[in-house]
Amino acid sequence: MTILLFLLAIIIVVLSLWLVNIYQKIHEIKNLVESFQRGDLRKRLYLKGKGGLTEIAQGLNQLAERCLSKDEEKDIQRERLLSILMSLPDGVVVLDRDKKTVLANTAFLDLFRITDYEIEGKAFTDIIRVPEVLDMIDTTYRERELSLKEFYYDITSRYLQVIGVPNKMRSGIVLIFRDISEMKRVEEVRRDFIANVSHELKTPITNIRGYTETLLEGAIHSRDDALRFLGTIRSNVERMERLITDIMHLSKIEMGYLTIDKRRTDLGISVERVLQLFRKKADEKGIEIINNTTGAEIEADPERLEQILTNLVDNAVKFTEKGYVEVNYEERVLSVRDTGIGIPSKYIPRLGERFFRVDPSRSRQLGGTGLGLAIVKHLVNAHGWQMMIESEVGKGTEVKIIT
Ligand SMILES: Nc1ncnc2c1ncn2[C@@H]1O[C@H](COP(=O)(O)OP(=O)(O)O)[C@@H](O)[C@H]1O
Ligand SMILES: [Mg+2]
Structure with a gap:
């Protein structure tokens, strides 16, 4: 009898120890699940021994592992999308259904000179108050169709284009802004x-x-x-x-069809050939024509060089009534100088613009097209040279080409 009682006692002790062990494991599993619920997916539980509970713990560990790698993947993807968005040259803004800003890239902030980077969650109408844009946003929300508008933003003096795209998933819209000033x-x-x-x-x-x-x-x-x-x-x-x-x-x-074939060119001969075309006219006007380039050599495309000289000497002879026209070459500076009517200094920056003339009717009378200096400017640049014009009204003009 006592033996029986003793055995029973042992069984009860073993059983309760076993139950305590199970209870502890369940408690640990509960803790683990709670941490997962709080979002801490990094916690792991390794239970001793074999059996169902150990397997459950292992299963939970694996599940957390998988969720974690999915989350990381999502983070990477989000980062990638964000970096694309941030490096776009166009301004992009995402608005939610209540016209609140969800996301805006740096190009957008730059376009509108916004220095407050915390614009997320703000109503768009508090950020930009351009009537054209607000109108367009209303239309995009209402019609749920892509719309486009151009406007002048006077704060930055730029022409901007805005495209509104309805965002189907979130019933908001996406706005894309582009600077079209250069195109304009x-x-x-x-x-x-x-x-x-x-x-x-x-x-x-x-x-x-x-x-x-x-x-x-x-x-x-x-x-x-x-x-x-x-x-x-x-x-x-x-x-x-x-x-x-x-x-x-x-x-x-x-159109880029111009090819410059630079080679050693006898400048003196090129200048002489060009001056020859104007000698008769200069004689008639009583102007002297002087070539100070005899013997000089230059790296140039001879045909284009003569075109440049022809236009410059033509202007010099045309706009000079007395005195002389001379062509010089010194220390890599080729210049055509005259003692003519000169050009008012306010017009000098505009020379080389197509059809720009100081006195249009006089230019036409003298057979000019107003395109000569524009052509010269292109040809000079194509050689890799620079053109500078110095002039004084009543004294004369000097066009310098720095080669
Ligand atoms: N040597 C110069 N002296 C005075 N004015 C000049 C001279 N060269 C150019 N200009 C001014 O620049 C304008 C533009 O020159 P250009 O393009 O050659 O046109 P165009 O000779 O057909 O008038 C001229 O109409 C003239 O007003
Ligand atoms: Mg001309």
Whole structure:
């Protein structure tokens, strides 16, 4: 009997020890799960022995491991997306359904000169107050369709384009801002150019038409009138020819078809060839033409060099009434100097702009197209040289090319 009681006691002790052990393991598992719930996926539980609870603990460990690597992967992906977004040249802003800012990249902050980096969660209308943009945002929210707008932002004096894209997943929208000032400028230059060309062509065409009609209406019967009118028609045609040649030239240069084949060139001979073209005209005006480059050598494309010189000497002779025109070359500076009418200093920065002339009607009268210096500027740059113009009204002008 006592033996039986003793055995029972032993069984009870063993059983309770076993139960305590199980209770402890369950408690540890509970703690582990609680830490997971708090978001601490780094905690692990290693239970001694074999059995169901040890396996559960192992299973939980593995699960946490997998979640953790998924989380890390997500972090990496998020980081990658963020770095792409931040390196975009376009400004990007994500708005939620309540028009609050969820995300904005640095380009956006730069475009609007925003120095407050904590704009997340703020209402967009508190950040940007440009009516065009606010209108566009309303439209994008309302119509849930892509929309686009251009506007002038006077704080930075830039033209901006904004594209609104509805964000299907979150019922918010994404705004993309782009600086289109340079595009606008190019567009404007092109528009101006077309307007200028049309304007330049209109006068000779009107003249030709007028004189042709006069001839047809009877002037042809007077030999003297007929010769005079035909002479005028011819000079108008020549004017158009010069204009078209210069335009074609300029467009060829600007389209990148210009190749510069630099080689050792006898500058003195090139200058002499060019001056020869103007000697007669200079004689008629009583101006002296001087070549101070005899014997000099230069690294240049001879054909282009003569084009440069032709335009510069043409201007010098054209805009000089007395004195001289001389071409010099000293210490790598090639210059064409005259004692002519000079150029007011406020206009000097504009020289080389297409169709820019100090006195348009005088330039036209003298057969100019207003494109000469623009062509020269391109040719000089293509050689890797620099052009500088110095001038004084009434004294003269010197165009220097630093080679
Ligand atoms: N040597 C110069 N002396 C005075 N004015 C000049 C001289 N060279 C250029 N200019 C001014 O610059 C303008 C532009 O020159 P250019 O492009 O060669 O046009 P164009 O000779 O057809 O008038 C001229 O119309 C003139 O007003
Ligand atoms: Mg000219």
